[in-house]
Amino acid sequence: MPSQRQLFLNHIGQTSPSPLMLEIESAEGSFLYDSHGRDYLDLISGVSVSNTGHRHPAVMRALTEQAGRYMHLMVYGEVIQSPQVQYAARLASLLPPPLESVFFVNSGSEAIEGAIKLARRYTGRNEIIYFRNAYHGSTTGALSVQGSEVYRNAFRPLMPATTMAEFNSSDAVSLISKATAAVLVEPVQAEAGVIQPAGSFLDDLREACNKHGSLLIFDEVQTGFGRTGHLFSLSRYNVIPDILVLAKALGGGLPLGAFIASRDIMSSLTHDPALGHITTFGGHPLCCATGMASLEVIVREKLAEKALEKEKILRAELAGLPLREIRGEGLLLAVVPKKPEIIPALITHAPDHGLLLDYFLFCPTAFRIAPPLTISEEEIHLASRRLGTLIKAVASD
Numbered sequence: 001m002p003s004q005r006q007l008f009l010n011h012i013g014q015t016s017p018s019p020l021m022l023e024i025e026s027a028e029g030s031f032l033y034d035s036h037g038r039d040y041l042d043l044i045s046g047v048s049v050s051n052t053g054h055r056h057p058a059v060m061r062a063l064t065e066q067a068g069r070y071m072h073l074m075v076y077g078e079v080i081q082s083p084q085v086q087y088a089a090r091l092a093s094l095l096p097p098p099l100e101s102v103f104f105v106n107s108g109s110e111a112i113e114g115a116i117k118l119a120r121r122y123t124g125r126n127e128i129i130y131f132r133n134a135y136h137g138s139t140t141g142a143l144s145v146q147g148s149e150v151y152r153n154a155f156r157p158l159m160p161a162t163t164m165a166e167f168n169s170s171d172a173v174s175l176i177s178k179a180t181a182a183v184l185v186e187p188v189q190a191e192a193g194v195i196q197p198a199g200s201f202l203d204d205l206r207e208a209c210n211k212h213g214s215l216l217i218f219d220e221v222q223t224g225f226g227r228t229g230h231l232f233s234l235s236r237y238n239v240i241p242d243i244l245v246l247a248k249a250l251g252g253g254l255p256l257g258a259f260i261a262s263r264d265i266m267s268s269l270t271h272d273p274a275l276g277h278i279t280t281f282g283g284h285p286l287c288c289a290t291g292m293a294s295l296e297v298i299v300r301e302k303l304a305e306k307a308l309e310k311e312k313i314l315r316a317e318l319a320g321l322p323l324r325e326i327r328g329e330g331l332l333l334a335v336v337p338k339k340p341e342i343i344p345a346l347i348t349h350a351p352d353h354g355l356l357l358d359y360f361l362f363c364p365t366a367f368r369i370a371p372p373l374t375i376s377e378e379e380i381h382l383a384s385r386r387l388g389t390l391i392k393a394v395a396s397d
């Protein structure tokens with residue numbers, strides 16, 4: 001009998017040249033457990049997905065309750081499904097007006113595709129401005145607005161009429177013109193290695209979009225749902241986009257994406273042509289039920305605010321380690337070791353020390369710390385101790 005490991009290599013389409021290959025049997029709270037009963041403290045959250053930890057009881061309850069009623073009924077947008085409409089209304093109640101119309105899809109990439117299509121359709125223009133080291137997904141449209149040649153050059157020709165600008169640069173503002181359908185920006189750049197907006201950068205983009213009749217799209221796929229210490233970064237920076245893109249933690253551990261706009265903007269997908277974006281599984285009732293349950297936990301337990309307190313504890317704990325810098329806010333942190341060349345060894349050997357760590361796509365000098373927002377103080381202490389022994393072991397090799 002071939003091992004699971006062999007089946008993984010033979011039959012799972014491979015993408016990473018060096019997969020972690022941990023064989024996980026179960027996950028609970030902040031931990032993953034392998035087939036040998038070893039625990040791994042999750043400092044990644046499946047890349048900003050498991051904000052309420054693994055198998056939160058409220059999420060599991062919502063999942064089983066909804067599974068007892070119905071699963072897929074009909075393609076998106078035809079049938080009134082309670083988990084969908086309740087979740088859309090709840091999101092609208094937590095977002096500033098006019099962000100009230102929610103188009104549910106399956107993933108962050110699909111939500112970006114929808115947002116780009118919506119902006120082009122609404123403005124009748126085609127140029128999309130995006131930023132260096134931005135990551136918006138891996139489908140062809142999303143790849144066309146990825147701020148790095150490394151991962152996209154091999155897939156050309158890509159979508160035309162895209163213009164790359166520098167994040168936090170005033171030059172970006174001067175690129176916006178009457179030809180610009182939308183400016184697509186992560187309010188906090190995640191895969192760039194957690195780069196926060198400086199000064200009035202986001203305000204300036206908003207103002208220039210207003211001046212030229214272009215739409216401002218915020219990609220909060222990673223920063224949403226309390227990850228950066230605020231329910232959404234748009235409230236942290238007090239800038240309201242025309243379209244907000246969400247995914248990852250949106251589904252509470254199940255796949256779900258959304259692009260959100262005013263009803264006026266969103267209505268342009270209903271005519272000339274009708275069915276402006278078609279998705280079979282978008283807004284799947286199970287995913288909406290778990291997403292809403294997870295969001296209620298985040299709101300009720302004030303996990304966004306607590307992420308700021310936990311960040312402080314974590315920073316204090318890590319202060320004794322040989323680190324050059326910790327960037328970011330809340331529980332989306334980029335950690336720069338004194339010797340960044342140890343990062344590949346750190347990530348590879350993290351599981352030997354009971355930790356899960358990860359890279360950033362576009363920042364080789366930092367590794368990521370983004371645990372579930374439900375991580376306890378005790379678990380933060382444990383993470384810091386394990387990280388300390390890991391760094392020592394790797395540095396002495």
Ligand SMILES: Cc1ncc(COP(=O)(O)O)c(C=O)c1O
Binds near residue numbers: 107136186221247
């Ligand atoms: C900021 C951002 N936008 C979009 C995406 C794409 O989301 P998905 O992988 O669900 O397609 C990601 C994924 O990492 C992301 O980090």
